[in-house]
Amino acid sequence: AQSVTQLGSHVSVSEGALVLLRCNYSSSVPPYLFWYVQYPNQGLQLLLKYTSAATLVKGINGFEAEFKKSETSFHLTKPSAHMSDAAEYFCAVSDQDGGTSYGKLTFGQGTILTVHP
Amino acid sequence: DTGVSQDPRHKITKRGQNVTFRCDPISEHNRLYWYRQTLGQGPEFLTYFQNEAQLEKSRLLSDRFSAERPKGSFSTLEIQRTEQGDSAMYLCASSGRGHGLLRAFFGQGTRLTVV
Numbered sequence: 501a502q503s504v505t506q507l508g509s510h511v512s513v514s515e516g517a518l519v520l521l522r523c524n525y526s527s528s529v530p531p532y533l534f535w536y537v538q539y540p541n542q543g544l545q546l547l548l549k550y551t552s553a554a555t556l557v558k559g560i561n562g563f564e565a566e567f568k569k570s571e572t573s574f575h576l577t578k579p580s581a582h583m584s585d586a587a588e589y590f591c592a593v594s595d596q597d598g599g600t601s602y603g604k605l606t607f608g609q610g611t612i613l614t615v616h617p
Numbered sequence: 618d619t620g621v622s623q624d625p626r627h628k629i630t631k632r633g634q635n636v637t638f639r640c641d642p643i644s645e646h647n648r649l650y651w652y653r654q655t656l657g658q659g660p661e662f663l664t665y666f667q668n669e670a671q672l673e674k675s676r677l678l679s680d681r682f683s684a685e686r687p688k689g690s691f692s693t694l695e696i697q698r699t700e701q702g703d704s705a706m707y708l709c710a711s712s713g714r715g716h717g718l719l720r721a722f723f724g725q726g727t728r729l730t731v732v
Contacts, residue, residue, distance in 0.1 A: 509657075532719055543621070543708060543723035544660070551719060590659050594719070603648060603712055604673070605721065607659030 502527045502593045506608035514616050519578040521611045523565075523591030526572065533574040534592040534605065535565055544590065550574060561585070586615045619643060621724035623709050629730045630699055637695045638727045642711030649692050650721065651684055653677065654706040663707075666692060699731045 507522040525531055532551050536544040548559025555567040565576045574591060589612075592605040622641045630636050642649045647668050652660035663682070664674045668689040678684075681699075686692040696703055706728050710721040 504659075536723075541725070541728075543725045544710075545723070546720065549719060592659075603719065603721070604650065604662055604665060605652075605660070606662065609657070610659050 502531065502606045504591050504593050504606060504608035506589075506591050506611050508611055509609065510612045510614065512614040512616065513581045515583055516580050519563075519576070519581045519585065519613065521576040521589050521591075521613065523574045523576065523608060524572050525574060525591070525593045527593055532594045533565075533567060534594070535559065535563070535574075535576050536590045536592060536607075538588045538590065538610075540587075547576070547589075581613075581615045583615050583617065586613055588612045621709055621711050621722050623707075623724035623727050625727055626725065627728045627730075629732060632699060632701060632731055634699055635695065635697045636699055636729065637693055638707055638709075638729075640692045640694070640709030640711075640724060642691070642709070643713075643722055644690075646711035646713050646722075647689070648712045649686055650710040650712075651692070651694055652708040652710065654708055654726070655704075660708055663694075696729075699729075701731045704729055704731045 503526045505524045534549045535547040538544050547563050548557045550557050550567045558564045563578045588610045590610050591608040624639045650665040651663040654660040663678050664684050666686040669686050681697045684694045706726045708726045710723045712721045
């Protein structure tokens with residue numbers, strides 16, 4: 501069974517400060533990992549994904565995440581927060597090729613990011 | 618716009634009534650997923666289709682829930698005898714073949730309120 505734990509349901513930063521959203525996963529098979537963003541009353545938009553190529557993954561809007569197998573982590577970072585980054589962020593896991601859950605996502609509980617002027 | 622569309626966006630219903638939601642995926646996508654998201658939680662998988670075949674159902678999908686994708690295109694999710702606990706956002710997503718499976722596109726969701 502797969503699971504995702506997002507540490508901190510709320511994170512608050514000042515505009516221009518570093519954003520760090522934490523995600524740890526549990527998977528019995530090599531995983532694919534994802535970060536999604538959700539704005540109020542909207543669907544989810546893919547920020548970035550790890551698919552077993554480079555461990556440092558760059559995504560849209562200046563976000564990046566690093567896959568660390570030894571720590572079972574996939575934390576999301578952005579060097580300088582912008583007001584428009586305020587949203588809810590979800591980490592998710594899926595099986596790699598051949599896994600029974602390939603393509604099916606298991607999500608964490610989400611982290612709400614607030615950006616102060 | 619050729620993204621995933623869901624209808625209706627909002628639905629308020631009385632407890633005990635039946636409701637049906639529709640999802641139109643991106644046209645060339647063969648996989649279609651339904652997720653449920655309650656307040657303060659991440660989306661939870663309900664079921665998915667590959668073309669018209671329903672390949673997996675979560676245990677969250679009680680016998681009051683049924684989903685169809687009759688021609689491998691749009692899908693419907695029906696909830697019979699709604700309960701207050703069914704109040705949630707119902708999200709639909711679709712993805713393509715091969716590694717396109719890893720790029721799920723989500724609709725804006727249908728928010729159900731059971732009163």
